[in-house]
Every structure is written in structure tokens, then in C-alpha cells.
Amino acid sequence: MRAISWDSIKRMIDRVDIVVEVIDAREPEYTRSRRLEDYTLKSKKVMIIALNKCDLVPEHVAYGWVKRLSDEGLICVPTSIKVGRGIDRLRGVMLKYARDTPLNPQPRPSYIDLPRIRYRGSRLAMLVGYPKTGKSSIINALKRRHGASTSPVPGTPGYTRGMQIFKIASHLYMYDTPGMLPIDLEHVDPIAYALRCNAPEELRDPVEPALRLIERILANNPDAIRDAYGLSITDPYKVLEHIAIKRGWFYKSDKEPLVEEAARAVIRDYHTARLNFYIPPPP
Numbered sequence: 241m242r243a244i245s246w247d248s249i250k251r252m253i254d255r256v257d258i259v260v261e262v263i264d265a266r267e268p269e270y271t272r273s274r275r276l277e278d279y280t281l282k283s284k285k286v287m288i289i290a291l292n293k294c295d296l297v298p299e300h301v302a303y304g305w306v307k308r309l310s311d312e313g314l315i316c317v318p319t320s321i322k323v324g325r326g327i328d329r330l331r332g333v334m335l336k337y338a339r340d341t342p343l344n345p346q347p348r349p350s351y352i353d354l355p356r357i358r359y360r361g362s363r364l365a366m367l368v369g370y371p372k373t374g375k376s377s378i379i380n381a382l383k384r385r386h387g388a389s390t391s392p393v394p395g396t397p398g399y400t401r402g403m404q405i406f407k408i409a410s411h412l413y414m415y416d417t418p419g420m421l422p423i424d425l426e427h428v429d430p431i432a433y434a435l436r437c438n439a440p441e442e443l444r445d446p447v448e449p450a451l452r453l454i455e456r457i458l459a460n461n462p463d464a465i466r467d468a469y470g471l472s473i474t475d476p477y478k479v480l481e482h483i484a485i486k487r488g489w490f491y492k493s494d495k496e497p498l499v500e501e502a503a504r505a506v507i508r509d510y511h512t513a514r515l516n517f518y519i520p521p522p523p
């Protein structure tokens with residue numbers, strides 16, 4: 241599947257007035273990009289964080305993260321598209337900053353890019369974030385109708401393939417973008433890349449990322465593994481073996497548990513939130 245590169249993100253940031261980074265309330269530090277935030281702020285653009293999927297974490301966890309991000313000086317709006325929370329507030333915050341922001345002197349997209357849009361005098365915003373954080377769902381909620389396609393698992397039909405622009409209010413347009421690569425390190429983090437930028441079925445080695453994910457879950461919410469699979473095991477590899485055994489997945493050759501299939505199931509359950517886990521903010 242196609243993810244947006246850092247160079248394309250930078251070019252887009254240069255062109256827009258407002259950047260809305262969508263992060264996952266279940267694991268904000270694993271789904272935010274400090275590099276993106278730094279570049280946006282350094283470019284003197286408005287940086288707003290939408291802490292999305294708040295319905296998947298307890299309220300005090302969501303507000304703990306909002307406080308932490310606000311303490312860093314970031315504008316942070318908690319949202320949940322599933323239960324319809326935070327969208328009016330997000331629109332309101334964008335409109336407030338759109339009104340207060342001088343027009344971007346950078347070259348604007350040409351009429352060829354935006355054939356039907358009279359952007360003159362309008363502010364441009366962009367939604368950006370790791371794959372599957374809910375960017376297109378936010379666009380649909382802001383527009384109050386389904387225009388952008390969405391999907392639960394990376395690589396399944398519905399992921400965003402290219403830039404698309406939507407009118408959010410008079411004089412405010414917003415780009416939906418494909419999920420970006422996890423790019424905070426100088427190189428791409430292979431685990432985040434495997435989890436977020438690939439369909440689980442297409443992963444050549446699903447076991448390594450699944451083991452790292454299970455480790456992260458066990459460290460934060462061991463109950464999540466028990467609730468999803470009925471297992472009280474603390475060895476990540478054994479978790480995979482037991483899932484395979486429970487579901488009757490075995491290698492034909494030697495009848496050993498088919499851990500690859502169990503790993504794919506765990507990754508899918510992470511994306512569909514069947515694995516109900518979250519990372520609380522540090523005290």
C-alpha cells in the first residue's frame with residue numbers, strides 16, 4: 241500500500257496554513273511524529289493535534305494525554321468519530337486559527353490541482369498522521385457526509401491513496417492525505433512500518449512485529465490479552481502459540497502451532513480494536 245513520504249509531507253506543509261496531526265489516543269507517543277510537529281511549528285504554521293479514538297480509552301486517560309500535550313504547548317482536541325465527539329470543537333479551533341492566520345505567502349496549489357475551487361482568500365488545512373489513525377473518518381465527520389473512504393486494517397480497500405481536498409467551511413479547505421510512514425528516526429522504524437503500512441496478510445514476517453506489539457500490550461494492559469483470547473500468559477511467543485492451538489492452526493508438515501497465522505490475527509485485532517488496550521500517560 242502507498243504511504244506518503246516525508247518529502248511530500250514537507251512540500252504540503254509549506255503550502256498549507258494549518259496542519260492537523262491525527263494521533264491514536266490508545267498510544268499517542270507511538271503515533272505522533274515530533275519531526276512533523278517541529279517542522280510545522282518552525283514553518284510558523286498552526287499545529288493542531290486531534291487525539292482520535294478517545295472512545296477506546298477511559299476518559300481520565302484521554303484527558304491525561306490532552307493535558308500532557310497541552311503542557312508541551314500544543315493545541316490538542318480530543319475526538320471520537322465513533323461516538324461523534326469533538327468534531328464541532330475541532331472545526332471551531334480550525335476556524336478560529338484560520339481567521340487569525342495571515343494568508344500563506346507560499347505558492348498555492350494551481351487551478352490545475354484544484355480545478356473547481358476558488359482558493360483565493362481561503363485558508364488551507366491538511367490532515368496528516370500514521371496510517372489508520374482516522375484521518376478520512378475525521379474529514380467525513382467535518383463534512384457531515386461520507387466522501388472520503390475509510391477502512392479498519394492497513395492495505396484493505398478504503399485506505400487513502402492520494403491527496404484529496406474537501407471544503408470544510410466557507411474559506412476553509414482541507415486535504416486528506418494517505419497515512420505517512422513512521423518517520424521519526426532517521427530511518428523508518430521497521431516494527432511500526434510492518435504494523436501500520438502493510439496488510440497483515442502480505443507481511444512476510446508477521447511474528448516479529450506481533451511479538452513486539454504483544455510485549456507493549458503486556459507491559460501496559462495485561463488484561464487486554466486475557467479479555468481478547470482468554471489467556472493469562474506473559475511470554476509473548478507462548479501467547480501466539482496458544483492462539484494458534486486454540487484456533488486449530490498447525491503446520492501440515494510437523495503439526496507445530498502455526499504462529500504466523502496467530503501473529504496476523506493479533507495484528508488484525510489490534511487494528512479493529514478487538515484487542516482493547518491503551519497506554520496511560522506517564523504520571
Ligand SMILES: Nc1nc2c(ncn2[C@@H]2O[C@H](COP(=O)(O)OP(=O)(O)OP(=O)(O)O)[C@@H](O)[C@H]2O)c(=O)[nH]1
Pocket residue numbers: 292293294295296319320321322323369370371372373374375376377378389390391392393394398399400401417418419420513
Ligand atoms: N473506535 C474508533 N474507531 C475509529 C475512530 N475514527 C476512525 N475509526 C476507525 O479507524 C479505522 C481507520 O479509519 P480511517 O478514517 O480509514 O483512517 P485513515 O487515517 O484515513 O487511514 P489511511 O487513509 O489508511 O491512512 C476505520 O475502521 C474507522 O472506522 C474513532 O474515533 N473510534
Ligand SMILES: [Mg+2]
Pocket residue numbers: 375376377389390398399400416417418419
Ligand atoms: Mg484515509
